[in-house]
Amino acid sequence: MQRTQFGDLVCSIARTLDLIGEPWSPLILRDVMVGIRRFDQIQADLGISRKVLTERLKWLVERGVLARREYSARPPRHEYVLTDQGVDLCDVLIAMARFGDRWLAGPAGPPVLYRHRPCGHVAPADLYCAHCDQPIRADAIDVLPGPGMTAEAETRT
Amino acid sequence: MQRTQFGDLVCSIARTLDLIGEPWSPLILRDVMVGIRRFDQIQADLGISRKVLTERLKWLVERGVLARREYSARPPRHEYVLTDQGVDLCDVLIAMARFGDRWLAGPAGPPVLYRHRPCGHVAPADLYCAHCDQPIRADAIDVLPGPGMTAEAETRT
């Protein structure tokens, strides 16, 4: 398919998509997040082709999102766990779940509930401005060029 | 490529991916969010093939994420704007930008800054638990079956 690479776009969203932009990675990450950590478990849960799963896992480990950890030496068995970067990346998944719960769930309600362990409550995770502590809406955000935008890219967005 | 459809998975993340899972949609949404709203503008900004852009825009309009609005009757010209659902979906993009800023930006810093218009400050958007107002980390979340999970799906995640 010769997919265009986004990594060189001067945009943090594009760079994140370069990491988990193809459709299976977020679901693999979700599985690891909820405790499905072994190759065959993930494969069975998602119905993903084994070939693609192999490639995705290797990619996510290379990029530092997941780590391959041995949980049994004999027989040699491995599982995949989230790195610190991977945990942070799950914020994106939580935002997706929030959106899906709100807009795409049927009348029966959300299929999965996420409970915040420290407070023990099932509650949505909302985006808040780290400065004023108010909820953030995308249409109340202005976009400015940042320090990482190089001169040649400044002619673009 | 006969990509697997995720929409019938009992999972809000999968359903959201069904909507914007292929790699271009989030970038198209990003462009619309920051004010790049016309076909040729988006095409030039992203370097996306015109054919794929046509398909994606049609899909996003059908699904209620974008709306096609006439901004000039003669000549007939249209632009794409976010619906309420689209604005909500941008939360996912903001989470992606947050992650990219934190982990994938070079030493120069983030390429784009997002300013919260109500308070006027450039600050990261963080996820907070709507119940206890504390920051949320993915490894401090427990997953429970929700009301929308049907019995036959309960054997899975």
Next chain:
DNA sequence: TCGATCAGTTCCCTGAGGGAACTGACTTTA
């Protein structure tokens, strides 16, 4: 009248994803 702009549409080609069978190291059961 000529060119430019906008918003697509059509064509062919390439290569990523799906499906299913195969491998190989190790363990458990009979």
Next chain:
DNA sequence: TAAAGTCAGTTCCCTCAGGGAACTGATCGA
């Protein structure tokens, strides 16, 4: 100790989605 099972991939072929580039058609400005 032979047979079957488990885990974690690897290899094969085939199909179809995405890329690239040219084309269309309506309108406008000079």
